[in-house]
Amino acid sequence: MNPYGIDFGTTNSVLAEWTGRRVDVLPIDNPPGAWTQMGFDKVMPSVLGILPDGGTRFGWAAKRLTEGKLEAVKRLFATDDSVEVGGRRVDVEEAAALLFGHIRSASPGVDVRRAVVTIPANSRGRARLRTKLCAGLAGIEVQALLNEPTAAAMAYSVDATRDQNVLVFDWGGGTLDVTVLETIEGVFIERASKGIPRSGGIDLDEAFGRAILDALPSRPSWSPAQQAQFRLEVERAKILLSSQDEVNLALPGDVFFPATRELFVKAIAPYLDEARRPIEQCLADLSITPGSIDQLVMVGGSSKIPAARAMVSEVLHREPAGGCDPMTAVAQGAAIASAILLGQLDKDFFVATEHALGTVVHNDRDRPEFSVLIPRNHQLPAKATDGYRPAVQGQEAVRVKVIEGDPTKPVDHEDNVILREWTVPVDPDLPPDQNAFTITYEYNVDGILHINVVGVRSGQVMLDDDVSWGVTKDKTKLVELAKRVSTTIESGSVGAGSPVRSSAHVSDPEVAALTARARTKVMPFVGDEEAKRLEAICVDLEHAEGAGLAECKEALSGALRQYAYLLV
Structure with a gap:
């Protein structure tokens, strides 16, 4: 091979x-x-x-x-x-x-x-x-x-x-x-x-497309098919303008727009x-x-x-x-x-790391900080260990947050991402120093992270896990997904295992936001039965019409209130 x-x-x-x-x-x-x-x-x-x-x-x-x-x-x-x-x-x-x-x-x-x-x-x-x-x-x-x-x-x-x-x-x-x-x-x-x-190209196409629409005498009203054709024409014009100064861009309705390199460069400046x-x-x-x-x-x-x-x-x-x-x-x-x-x-x-990798700590009680374990531009594979302790006595648990990004910027800056977080139990009767623990990050050559948390006093392994997400957290779901993918590839058709949903209210921003929050921020982290319950409420909302729409919105909003801590 x-x-x-x-x-x-x-x-x-x-x-x-x-x-x-x-x-x-x-x-x-x-x-x-x-x-x-x-x-x-x-x-x-x-x-x-x-x-x-x-x-x-x-x-x-x-x-x-x-x-x-x-x-x-x-x-x-x-x-x-x-x-x-x-x-x-x-x-x-x-x-x-x-x-x-x-x-x-x-x-x-x-x-x-x-x-x-x-x-x-x-x-x-x-x-x-x-x-x-x-x-x-x-x-x-x-x-x-x-x-x-x-x-x-x-x-x-x-x-x-x-x-x-x-x-x-x-x-x-x-x-x-x-x-x-x-x-x-x-x-x-x-x-x-x-x-x-x-x-990248997607963003440049969007900027160029807006510039072309702004240059038209009036804002056109196109069908979805015409809009799709316009986007394809914009992409084609962008490519041709690398070798030409001007391109006649075909608009719906047998109309042509003289797209120039000058307009394109101004749009993507x-x-x-x-x-x-x-x-x-x-x-x-x-x-x-x-x-x-x-x-x-x-x-x-x-x-x-x-x-x-x-x-x-x-x-x-x-x-x-x-x-x-x-x-x-x-x-x-x-x-x-x-x-x-x-x-x-x-x-x-x-290869080397493009982002610093660490954990979120509170050296005082108010301001979270980026504690670096593996710095930026560090060659892979990499492994690093550091020691931590609870902030105060009486804590029953600490949150271990894996952060990736730029330690020179605030933890909540857009350049910083919390990859995953866990709750690690500690003894509330012991002083913080006796509840100390070490965190070890092991970054393999592919840039995939494994985390290990060990109690200093007890030697107990408190956490040993990969940083995963979505279906990757449940290996049984992965097996089911692999079978479904194999069947689809062989048959050329998505089977009944992928449920059909009405898209009548997908364009409703509130419906889209509610269902997205439920499916991406709550359902991956709750038990199977609760996830099924929330999914059923989402489906009801996506199928709701008329007076029932407001009722279904309130039902999903109410169901998510108890998970407010997951929605931050």
């Missing part, structure tokens, strides 16, 4: 294979002719579609659907547990696993059973765990999770004969990552990394300005100047934008390197990493 690499992207996915002498990018979709000419012949849109009869569609067949499709599932890894697709409530893990399952066998004569899978360097531990899990649910053994910039550097520099510092600017469909790596005698070592988790900061931060972290960078590598579809290339070149005082397709380089690097892990290439690589 040849080594494979999978770039599971926010907007597009790519499969590559190491043949023993080179990397081949394998076709896994059939794009429309116009998109083939724009370089999309080797990529598959990361889109899942579910038809009214339960039939599944992937890639371009799903992207061109007017409704019943899920795009950018990877953005949901950090937050949501489930999503509605085609009138069916689908676990996020299930949706991603179905996409992985399609990638696995979409190329003729290829069945990928083992691969290196790439992830954004700025991915949180939760997203890393779910990526590995979803590939596994689809029957793919993940040899390693590899940061996308590192994969890109390996694709560009695998044949390099001299040691060098490489800066990778990876701006794809959903995220921006900047990583500085050092290559020493065939070994790729991450030195610093910084990124923006929600900055805030994103371009923001994209400078990760570059400057990486240089500052390493205390180096742009002159210390030997090679600039730009990958991801958004990095092909001339204004982006000019901005990065201006900051670093050098032009981007050539040699690989920015759209496929990440998957190619992943295939090279797979070959290294299988002993088919005499190279090596090491």
